Amino acid sequence: MAHTIESLLGETVQRSCGQAVSVRSLCGKERVVGFYFTASWSPPCRMFTPILTSFYESLRGASRPSGAGTDHLEIVQISWDRDETSFREAAGAAPWLSLPFQDRDRQRKLSRKFGVHGIPRLVLLDGETGRVITRDGFDRLQEDNSGSAFPWRRKPLADVIKGTLLQPVEGSETPDKVEASTVLESNKIVGFYFSAQWCIPCRYFDPELVRAYTELKKKGQSFQVIMVSADRSEESFQRHAAGVPWLTLPFEDPRNQAIKAHLGVDGIPMLVLVDCATGATITMQGRQALMQDPECQDFPWHPKPIEDLNPLASVVINERSCVILFTDGTEAGLEQGRSVLSAAATKESEKGDVRDLLFFVAGEDELSENVRDFADLDDTCPMLIILDSPEQNVYVCPDAKLSPQVASLFVDSFLQGELTPTPIPPMMADENLAECPSESQAEAVV
Numbered sequence: 413m414a415h416t417i418e419s420l421l422g423e424t425v426q427r428s429c430g431q432a433v434s435v436r437s438l439c440g441k442e443r444v445v446g447f448y449f450t451a452s453w454s455p456p457c458r459m460f461t462p463i464l465t466s467f468y469e470s471l472r473g474a475s476r477p478s479g480a481g482t483d484h485l486e487i488v489q490i491s492w493d494r495d496e497t498s499f500r501e502a503a504g505a506a507p508w509l510s511l512p513f514q515d516r517d518r519q520r521k522l523s524r525k526f527g528v529h530g531i532p533r534l535v536l537l538d539g540e541t542g543r544v545i546t547r548d549g550f551d552r553l554q555e556d557n558s559g560s561a562f563p564w565r566r567k568p569l570a571d572v573i574k575g576t577l578l579q580p581v582e583g584s585e586t587p588d589k590v591e592a593s594t595v596l597e598s599n600k601i602v603g604f605y606f607s608a609q610w611c612i613p614c615r616y617f618d619p620e621l622v623r624a625y626t627e628l629k630k631k632g633q634s635f636q637v638i639m640v641s642a643d644r645s646e647e648s649f650q651r652h653a654a655g656v657p658w659l660t661l662p663f664e665d666p667r668n669q670a671i672k673a674h675l676g677v678d679g680i681p682m683l684v685l686v687d688c689a690t691g692a693t694i695t696m697q698g699r700q701a702l703m704q705d706p707e708c709q710d711f712p713w714h715p716k717p718i719e720d721l722n723p724l725a726s727v728v729i730n731e732r733s734c735v736i737l738f739t740d741g742t743e744a745g746l747e748q749g750r751s752v753l754s755a756a757a758t759k760e761s762e763k764g765d766v767r768d769l770l771f772f773v774a775g776e777d778e779l780s781e782n783v784r785d786f787a788d789l790d791d792t793c794p795m796l797i798i799l800d801s802p803e804q805n806v807y808v809c810p811d812a813k814l815s816p817q818v819a820s821l822f823v824d825s826f827l828q829g830e831l832t833p834t835p836i837p838p839m840m841a842d843e844n845l846a847e848c849p850s851e852s853q854a855e856a857v858v
Contacts, residue, residue: 417438417439419763420522421518425438428503438486440540446535446549448490448533450490451493451502465506467559468507471485483562488511489511490519492519532550535549536549569674570593572670574593577589577590577638577662578661579659580654587653601694602636604684605637605681606677607681609648620706624706627708628711637656639659640677641653641668675696676696695712718753718757720746720772721772721783729772729801733798733800734772735757735771736771736783737749737753738774738797740794745794746775751816752815753773756819769827786801788836796819798831803833806836807822807831808834
């Protein structure tokens with residue numbers, strides 16, 4: 413969808429000579445749009461840019477790499493240069509397009525949206541759908557410097573996990589072997605559980621997942637768990653696997669790393685739920701969802717266009733731009749809030765993994781009060797805001813009478829950069845909306 417990429421870049425980008433180019437002209441079938449985050453002051457960027465230039469020119473010329481798909485690549489440089497002179501020098505030497513230097517606000521938003529904390533970074537998007545192909549184009553090109561597998565689309569999950577899994581057998585120390593393909597074919601949902609016996613938060617969460625797993629199986633849910641272990645010795649792995657009722661990947665199986673990379677996992681404990689039919693990720697937040705919904709009433713926790721503001725959301729609103737409608741907390745008030753946000757939230761959710769905003773309705777509780785305090789807001793109710801924590805800004809809808817039309821206009825104005833932000837006071841901005849995690853809530857990096 414051209415409008416998806418246009419919503420990210422704006423209507424035009426520019427050539428090295430300064431000529432404007434329509435973003436819509438970059439989009440379409442068999443087209444890939446690359447966002448290259450770089451800066452002339454960065455030594456790693458200065459090393460990678462010639463490699464990317466050579467690859468880019470080979471794709472567009474007669475020497476297209478053998479095996480590379482038919483996709484046409486266009487790159488838009490997203491500069492982290494600190495002054496316009498450096499930007500112009502770098503953009504003038506590049507064979508691709510650039511986001512104008514003056515569009516610093518969009519540069520920051522793109523960096524935040526794609527989780528770019530260091531450069532160089534190459535993010536590839538499908539030019540037809542606007543969906544992310546890979547956020548790791550830099551790594552993919554380093555591994556496949558001929559570009560033979562371009563555009564490095566994710567392999568189907570069935571191919572990544574293909575092989576045998578271990579299934580515990582009651583009363584026996586020797587597990588059975590089960591083909592992964594059989595597991596995917598015989599279940600609707602698979603939860604990949606990343607865990608280790610040495611990890612204290614995992615020890616807290618293991619019993620909760622065992623309880624939920626057992627109850628879901630009793631209810632006839634077509635659900636299976638596959639544990640991906642980060643245990644450091646085979647002995648601890650064996651003890652860990654013997655204490656759980658689900659399937660496991662063998663110790664130090666190379667698929668462990670492949671599945672972590674496929675699903676974008678970098679910490680434990682983590683429970684990722686996947687739709688077996690499509691291979692699509694349902695939620696990366698299975699652990700948090702289970703702790704919030706221990707009876708699994710909303711299993712498998714599909715993302716909703718509008719969520720309730722609850723402790724699970726507190727981590728998200730620290731990291732993303734969010735629309736929040738504060739209500740009086742009654743069922744009628746919350747339902748009215750959902751009705752007001754429905755059209756705007758549904759439209760935004762159709763962007764999939766490139767959506768700009770998350771939507772929440774809030775009641776009158778401690779978390780809502782914390783959000784109001786954080787953004788230095790009064791007790792007006794109802795109140796519609798856009799909280800941009802990463803940029804330390806808040807936008808308050810001026811309309812006293814809220815309606816779906818008012819909410820949609822407010823959101824559209826924000827996305828078009830037409831609203832004036834109110835900076836969050838420095839003392840407030842230094843606070844964090846998420847509570848400090850307890851041992852049972854913490855996460856270990858692997």
